[in-house]
Amino acid sequence: MLGGVQHSAAGAGPPIVVMGVSGSGKSTVGAALARRLRVPFADADALHPPANIAKMRAGEPLTDEDRHPWLDAVGEWLAEHSDGGVMSCSALKRTYRDQLRARCAPIRFVHLSGSPELIERRHVSRPGHFMPTALLTSQFDTLEPLGPDERGVVIDVSGTVEAVVETVLARSGMTDRSPHPNS
Template sequence: MVAPIVVMGVSGSGKSTVGAALAQRLRVPFADADDFHPPANIAKMTAGHPLDDDDRYPWLEAIGEWLAARQAGGVMSCSALKRRYRDQMRRHRADVEFLHLAGSPEVIGRRQASRPGHFMPATLLASQFSTLEPLDPDERGIAIDVGQDIDSIIETFIAATDPDAEAENR
């Protein structure tokens, strides 16, 4: 059984782009958590209102079920901003690994501004940063700065989480 991976971070950090590239590199399925939101959540965010935990609960359950079904691995892009959200996913699959795409509000804000038409308005970025709880030491995964190119992010993640990766590169 191969552990599924959640690429996490605030909106605009590059979760979907990095997640899709990582899944392709690992030859596993990719899913974007945005596709799991019910229409009411999308309408709420489009109107500029942050989701609350009640809004997120069924969404996180659906994500956890997707992760649990990936016996041969998979990559999910999902904000996973709070520890309790990550714990909810881990209740479905305890071995989930997290790749936290970390960056400053200024860097992420510039990235977000270049995404016209996305349902998550830039005005909610501050609430995402205030909600974000970085990975705790007991959580499987690492944080990587988004200032690197995609290939470097993927290489760093694989080297840090796959003990065989270093031996394969010798």
Template sequence: MTHPVVVMGVSGSGKSTVGAALAQRLRVPFADADDLHPEANIAKMARGEALDDHDRYPWLEQVGLWLADHLDGGVMSCSALRRTYRDQLRSLADGVEFVLLHGSREVIERRQASRPGHFMPASLLSSQFSTLEPLAPDEHGVVLDVDQSIDAVVQAYVDQRER
């Protein structure tokens, strides 16, 4: 592996689970961007308030710095919902690849229901879907369907990478 990978998508899409499994499969370090949020961001989301760009940019800076430290390979789970957020990450870590975990609202709602106690409440799912900007043709990345097993999602990435 010669570049970092960001596993991205809305809350509940499986970013952390897929990211950890992918990192293990590729034998590279893994980090979860949720662990880099400042306490103020976590508290805001826990109150059911969506983050704004002012909240996100310092957090994305930390994510980008981790990616820059892993240019030879690493996997980060991070929502990276908007193109501008992905551009910020690319500005710090040239060559980063994005893996967009795509699923229907019904699939994501079902996944969210199976993880009680997460700081991101299901009530913010609508804001996540409305914020999500799909990968543009000029962005280095792939889109994978999450309505399958974790192993199948990881294998789909590996298969696309080997083409």
């Protein structure tokens, strides 16, 4: 079970949003989790309009107004994959998660959490991403943890990708659909 939502091997269950600050491993963990569950994966970064990417590249944090159309596109993808899918998306604020739930009510969240020092080390080692390390502070300042009424789990990211995925599967009751444990 992931926050009170159970599903069987016959159905992948509601879509999952792997959330957290930039550099927490959302895309890497999300893709690995989707492979294990044998469901589609998408990275919300690919849905940002060019103006948002330009703003972040320039070191400017996005405003809520910048995020609304992007979150609508993310919510649309989730609704299209209501029978199972994994989306990596920062979803830092409760209002952003509410906007996603307005499009796809049964979604579940996997909040990847780590210390600012760990996340910064990972962020610095990430080549070619449009999000500069200078914006990490604003991401941590914006982050609102999952509320007790939100379906999801908080997972520490200090381990390997495989360990994080194993923890997600163990804590959520999701069925591993991969033919081999580490495929």
